[in-house]
Amino acid sequence: MKVIARRPESLTEAKFHYCPGCTHGIIHRLIGECLDELNLRENAIGICPVGCAVLAYEYFNCDMLEAAHGRAPAIATAIKRLQPNNTVFTYQGDGDLASIGMGEIVHASLRGEKITVVFVNNAIYGMTGGQMAPTTLLGQVTTTSPYGRNKDFEGYPAKMAELLSQNEGSAYICRTAVNNPANVIKTKKAIKKALQIQQQGLGFTMVEILSTCPTNWGLSPLDALDWVEEKMIPYYPLGEFKVKED
Amino acid sequence: MAKGRVRFFTDRCKACELCVKFCPKGILGLDEEIINTLGYHPVNILHPEDCNGCGICALMCPDMIIEVERE
Numbered sequence: 001m002k003v004i005a006r007r008p009e010s011l012t013e014a015k016f017h018y019c020p021g022c023t024h025g026i027i028h029r030l031i032g033e034c035l036d037e038l039n040l041r042e043n044a045i046g047i048c049p050v051g052c053a054v055l056a057y058e059y060f061n062c063d064m065l066e067a068a069h070g071r072a073p074a075i076a077t078a079i080k081r082l083q084p085n086n087t088v089f090t091y092q093g094d095g096d097l098a099s100i101g102m103g104e105i106v107h108a109s110l111r112g113e114k115i116t117v118v119f120v121n122n123a124i125y126g127m128t129g130g131q132m133a134p135t136t137l138l139g140q141v142t143t144t145s146p147y148g149r150n151k152d153f154e155g156y157p158a159k160m161a162e163l164l165s166q167n168e169g170s171a172y173i174c175r176t177a178v179n180n181p182a183n184v185i186k187t188k189k190a191i192k193k194a195l196q197i198q199q200q201g202l203g204f205t206m207v208e209i210l211s212t213c214p215t216n217w218g219l220s221p222l223d224a225l226d227w228v229e230e231k232m233i234p235y236y237p238l239g240e241f242k243v244k245e246d
Numbered sequence: 247m248a249k250g251r252v253r254f255f256t257d258r259c260k261a262c263e264l265c266v267k268f269c270p271k272g273i274l275g276l277d278e279e280i281i282n283t284l285g286y287h288p289v290n291i292l293h294p295e296d297c298n299g300c301g302i303c304a305l306m307c308p309d310m311i312i313e314v315e316r317e
């Protein structure tokens with residue numbers, strides 16, 4: 001018998017604290033598998049966000065740091081510049097990356113920092129109980145948009161992949177989802193490609209991943225997968241937005 | 247003999263049913279007879295003989311409780 005699936009070595013044995021069916025867990029596993037397959041476990045340095053993934057340093061079996069809310073790209077910049085031979089990644093939610101951390105991410109991209117950002121877009125502040133994020137969809141009800149997000153009042157949801165793909169410093173920008181097996185496989189390929197482009201030193205890399213928050217969306221884990229397909233993907237199209245050739 | 251073999255670490259299962267939904271053979275379900283230490287009815291394989299070892303259940307499990315082997 002050949003092993004088809006088992007826990008990657010780049011993850012620890014710790015139990016995830018995430019809610020049932022929350023796809024943060026799938027994304028963790030994909031990063032772990034990519035680090036294993038690229039033989040980067042001893043080489044990688046990860047930066048955790050503030051958000052539901054705040055404890056991710058317990059889960060990744062490589063060197064990990066914790067950043068203040070939104071500041072992971074700044075820390076990643078310092079580490080990568082001091083240790084250019086290490087592979088540096090950040091793991092950030094949409095509140096972390098696109099709200100308080102908007103400045104850090106845009107400038108890291110403009111500077112072409114040779115880091116990989118794994119951006120988990122679940123259209124909400126998960127950890128703090130379901131407030132509106134910059135990525136919350138129009139009409140989406142959250143605790144701070146109880147009548148649904150209104151473009152005339154709260155403005156439009158941020159399309160971070162499209163935005164960052166405009167920057168010269170960006171070498172690889174892609175958006176994927178983890179709502180079905182085919183999309184999970186594509187997400188893994190994208191993360192691996194981003195890490196490889198970082199290794200080639202071509203510039204800033206980011207994979208935006210549409211992810212679920214069943215708890216704060218008020219949906220079952222399975223209905224949350226459908227919500228990604230029916231509501232998120234039409235506004236946040238999947239695909240590669242920037243691929244710099246060397 | 248089944249072509250595939252799955253192993254579950256059921257004490258970590260959160261009964262989200264992502265594996266159940268996507269198993270192409272439709273052979274997974276929750277075991278309502280059991281409550282695990284997390285308080286959920288964990289996953290169970292109803293027809294192990296039909297498992298083809300495709301690994302899709304493990305691909306979708308957010309809690310990495312599934313190991314899959316194939317002939």
Ligand SMILES: Cc1ncc(C[n+]2csc(CCOP(=O)(O)OP(=O)(O)O)c2C)c(N)n1
Pocket residue numbers: 049050051052053069092093094095096097100120122124125126127128133213
């Ligand atoms: C400086 C600072 N401001 C605000 C907070 C409160 N806070 C904690 S997590 C969070 C947002 C989390 O949302 P997101 O980044 O989307 O991650 P998710 O939980 O959805 O994965 C906020 C605003 C904080 N911890 N620190």
Ligand code: SF4
Pocket residue numbers: 017018019022023024052122126127212213214215216
């Ligand atoms: S609150 Fe949402 S994002 Fe956070 S662990 Fe629960 S389901 Fe996942």
Ligand code: SF4
Pocket residue numbers: 250252268269270271272273274296297298299300301302303304314
């Ligand atoms: S390996 Fe494939 S056939 Fe077997 S239980 Fe998992 S999803 Fe079903």
Ligand code: SF4
Pocket residue numbers: 021258259260261262263264265266288289306307308309310311312
């Ligand atoms: S996907 Fe994982 S956690 Fe969810 S029901 Fe299946 S085995 Fe349990």
Ligand SMILES: [Mg+2]
Pocket residue numbers: 051093094095120121122123124125126133
């Ligand atoms: Mg979020």
